[in-house]
Amino acid sequence: MEKSEVKLCLLGETGVGKTSLALQFIHGRFNRHTLSNLSASYLTKTMIRDGKVVKFFIWDTAGQEKYQSMTPMYY
Template structure:
């Protein structure tokens, strides 16, 4: 069976559980005191969906401030403005096990996801709820390989909206001139 490589980049604010989702998906484990990601980390996992084998290359980026759902819209705008290839967007409402601390109503998140053509899935890396389903949904939404128009070596550069236009943040958080 041929293996289809899929690049996934997890974006979001610090503390929302991006690293925990990756750890749950790749190793089926959870660490309650996971240290914050510095720069980015990279892990892979193979998943078979409907007779196709997908090799997920998962980039877990370092979060910035802690503002969660409010900044998802900024991330999506930046992706759509800068990405020249086909995108599959999925929004994970992580920490669904903490329902009593909920800040975003499920309906609000679902409506936003629908408005941008994204999947919304509530997950819990702690209790392993819907984590594999998140990646399965991504795989099922991918366009056929023969319809993908990717330029070899193309890169998407993301920056925060409030970032000074004269500087660019490197992957490790330091500023450098453009």
């Protein structure tokens, strides 16, 4: 079976929903009580689409200004 890897880095201001978007993709549901990240989170998900195995590597970065100097490390 053919395999693909997709690397995603979520960037944006604090509170815009980066973590909620990532968790919805991973778990298939939204959590109304998601807290802001204080650092980057790393998530993975493997799925089969059109007969191909696709593995997603997701970096969910912190949006607070004091952490913005760290975000270039993730892409």
